[in-house]
Amino acid sequence: MNGNTVTAMELSEVTCKSVRWIQIAAKKQNWSYKSINGRGGKRKEFIIAKLPEEIRILYDKAQIEKQAKQITIPQGCRVPEAVQQVPTGRLHDLCQAQINNALAKADLLRLYVRALKKSAWGNKSKARTDFIRAYNSGLAYPKLYQELGRVSWKTVEGWKRTMRHSGDTLKLADGRGFCHRGQSLTEDQENILLRCALQPNRPKISEAIRQARWMMENKNIRDGYSDATYRRWLMYWKSHNYHIWVFSRQGAKAWNDKCAYYIERDYSLINVGDILVADGHVLNFEIINPWPPCKPKRMMLILWKDMKSNFPLGWEIMPTENTQAIASALRRAILRLGKYPKVAYLDNGKAFKARFFKGVDFDQENFTGLFERLDIKTIFAWPYHGQSKTVERFFGSFAELERWCPTYTGTSIDKKPPRMLRGEKLHRKVYDKLTGGRCITLEQAHMAIAAWFDAYAQRPQKGHLKGRSPLDLFLEGKGDGVNPAELQYLMMSIEVRTIRRNGIRLFGQNYYDPALYGRKHKVTIRYDLQDKSAIYVFDGNGDFICEARPVEKVHPAATVLGNEEDQARLVKHIKYKEHQKKQADVTARAFLENEVIPEHRRRLAEIGIEGQVEGGGLKAEVKKIDLSGKLTEAEKKEIQRKYDELVELNKDMPAEEPKDDYIPESIDETAMIFQELPKMNEIDRYEKLIELETRNILIPKEHRAFMTYYEQTGEYKMYMERFEEHRARTMMVWQLENEEDEREGINVWRK
Numbered sequence: 001m002n003g004n005t006v007t008a009m010e011l012s013e014v015t016c017k018s019v020r021w022i023q024i025a026a027k028k029q030n031w032s033y034k035s036i037n038g039r040g041g042k043r044k045e046f047i048i049a050k051l052p053e054e055i056r057i058l059y060d061k062a063q064i065e066k067q068a069k070q071i072t073i074p075q076g077c078r079v080p081e082a083v084q085q086v087p088t089g090r091l092h093d094l095c096q097a098q099i100n101n102a103l104a105k106a107d108l109l110r111l112y113v114r115a116l117k118k119s120a121w122g123n124k125s126k127a128r129t130d131f132i133r134a135y136n137s138g139l140a141y142p143k144l145y146q147e148l149g150r151v152s153w154k155t156v157e158g159w160k161r162t163m164r165h166s167g168d169t170l171k172l173a174d175g176r177g178f179c180h181r182g183q184s185l186t187e188d189q190e191n192i193l194l195r196c197a198l199q200p201n202r203p204k205i206s207e208a209i210r211q212a213r214w215m216m217e218n219k220n221i222r223d224g225y226s227d228a229t230y231r232r233w234l235m236y237w238k239s240h241n242y243h244i245w246v247f248s249r250q251g252a253k254a255w256n257d258k259c260a261y262y263i264e265r266d267y268s269l270i271n272v273g274d275i276l277v278a279d280g281h282v283l284n285f286e287i288i289n290p291w292p293p294c295k296p297k298r299m300m301l302i303l304w305k306d307m308k309s310n311f312p313l314g315w316e317i318m319p320t321e322n323t324q325a326i327a328s329a330l331r332r333a334i335l336r337l338g339k340y341p342k343v344a345y346l347d348n349g350k351a352f353k354a355r356f357f358k359g360v361d362f363d364q365e366n367f368t369g370l371f372e373r374l375d376i377k378t379i380f381a382w383p384y385h386g387q388s389k390t391v392e393r394f395f396g397s398f399a400e401l402e403r404w405c406p407t408y409t410g411t412s413i414d415k416k417p418p419r420m421l422r423g424e425k426l427h428r429k430v431y432d433k434l435t436g437g438r439c440i441t442l443e444q445a446h447m448a449i450a451a452w453f454d455a456y457a458q459r460p461q462k463g464h465l466k467g468r469s470p471l472d473l474f475l476e477g478k479g480d481g482v483n484p485a486e487l488q489y490l491m492m493s494i495e496v497r498t499i500r501r502n503g504i505r506l507f508g509q510n511y512y513d514p515a516l517y518g519r520k521h522k523v524t525i526r527y528d529l530q531d532k533s534a535i536y537v538f539d540g541n542g543d544f545i546c547e548a549r550p551v552e553k554v555h556p557a558a559t560v561l562g563n564e565e566d567q568a569r570l571v572k573h574i575k576y577k578e579h580q581k582k583q584a585d586v587t588a589r590a591f592l593e594n595e596v597i598p599e600h601r602r603r604l605a606e607i608g609i610e611g612q613v614e615g616g617g618l619k620a621e622v623k624k625i626d627l628s629g630k631l632t633e634a635e636k637k638e639i640q641r642k643y644d645e646l647v648e649l650n651k652d653m654p655a656e657e658p659k660d661d662y663i664p665e666s667i668d669e670t671a672m673i674f675q676e677l678p679k680m681n682e683i684d685r686y687e688k689l690i691e692l693e694t695r696n697i698l699i700p701k702e703h704r705a706f707m708t709y710y711e712q713t714g715e716y717k718m719y720m721e722r723f724e725e726h727r728a729r730t731m732m733v734w735q736l737e738n739e740e741d742e743r744e745g746i747n748v749w750r751k
Contacts, residue, residue, distance in 0.1 A: 005045035270478025304333035339479025515546035
């Protein structure tokens, strides 16, 4: 086959007819052909342009489809994938949509010609009317009708004339709005047009085109196109360089939200309570501020939500996002979860970056922040990256509650209620009449939010929940519960402060206790952000010193202007100060007699002034066994010997008297504890004895002997900090439990 002829075999493949059928049809209808010399002799090749119309359309369509399958887009071509242009051949400058349109018209034209050919002489008018009516019904040829829509027989006759004159099926292609055609812009015109459009001020397209025309005129660049041509080119360039368009005109955040690839999370790899997500949200309704000056205000909602189940756990409402509100919400979330989470996924806000949460960087003390004390790892979200915070989507649903509040202020500027817009006097009057000048209180807001959270948790959700409700998934992974007293101790904030003459300065006031008298050094303090009535003071070794409380201030002129209570408070402070003075005098004199004078006499005796020192010589140095490393067999036998001696010496000694605040333990419970102690390993046994000693429980002599023995071992030296921390924690938890019992009026004496 050359470019103008086709063989019977090729026509057979196109028409799905046999070669014999093609030869018979060609002989009957007198198809024009050429005789071509070949290996087997001469063969007939039919002239394409003179083939019957129906056969020619089928052949042309087959050639177009064959060529379209071989189309490849060259590298660097600006044509998009959806508009697949072909660089060579008859398909040049046609997109795939145009090609499909031309092929559909060719199919309809072929069916039209066949219908007319089958009609009898003189009935062609009726035949074409019947064909077009059947086609436009959409039932005869539904695929063609879906592609081309309604047509008339005159339109089909026009296609027929086009095919007769041109012989090219692609001439039937519809060029209205499919692709950019015509003469292209020059490179200078394109650069100027882009320079005017890609501005951060985001000018309108019409403004960019006017500015580009002015620049072309000043640079003597030919400007012979209409605004529609420039606009069409800009839209074409935007569709193929959308990332550059968005970044240049709207910035990095818009590019991240609209163009950048995003990472998908696999929620099947985590369990309920593994990750808690926290974020702050400014409420879109006003609440009356309980703090002076008590005006309506949009407050901050701090929320902790479980990532696995989407269940809202703990929340707090505060005037601003601060560490106190976050800590309070976290405490409620842990109590509701029933276990400690493994990871806290936090916003990148300044409150979450505060020192309270990141850890306190002490010079010598090895203390860390709140999350590290709770053994919770922290992950901070990317700045200005809303997709990474799953709680952001939750606040979008939360807007449902906000819209039903009477003091709703709108979720954005363009969604404000009419009462907040200018000139809406009627709406403001209706609002004032409905609310009566009153505003929602903080307690009412808490109740409304809690009710909405309960309703939200029972709704089935799509996504990774797959039609289940957050409540169902949360109940399956909820913990067994945590000790509130231990949680309160762990959540106490830690700081290093210096003891001054009036105690420790914190929260703009002094905290004092008599145990701080005579000290002037750095200490570690623990305090509860929710209860500032007391702070707990520890020395550098972690030993508990005291519980300091705020210092009472006195009336400046209590004896003249104050009442009896002010005068009594003044007398109390004066007496305490005189007591300290007397105590300092007595302590100094005793120290002088016991330490300073004997040392002074000894030094004089060494230089031969006073002779022998009164009171005898120095005590002999006691040799100590080095237990810092691994013990040898001889050292172990020596420790065992000392332990046996201690047991023997304590055999006949009277029992230790209980302290004043001793609380007698149940006999059965005490007996059970001491029976289990010998079965424990030495570390657990010593920690249990620390707990009993801290709670002022009377410890038998043999167990006290064990504590004395164990404190000389290398294992004790290795874990000394752990034991001291355990002692301080046990003491704090016990005191917190007693204070809670006293507040509730519960009798704590055990029978």
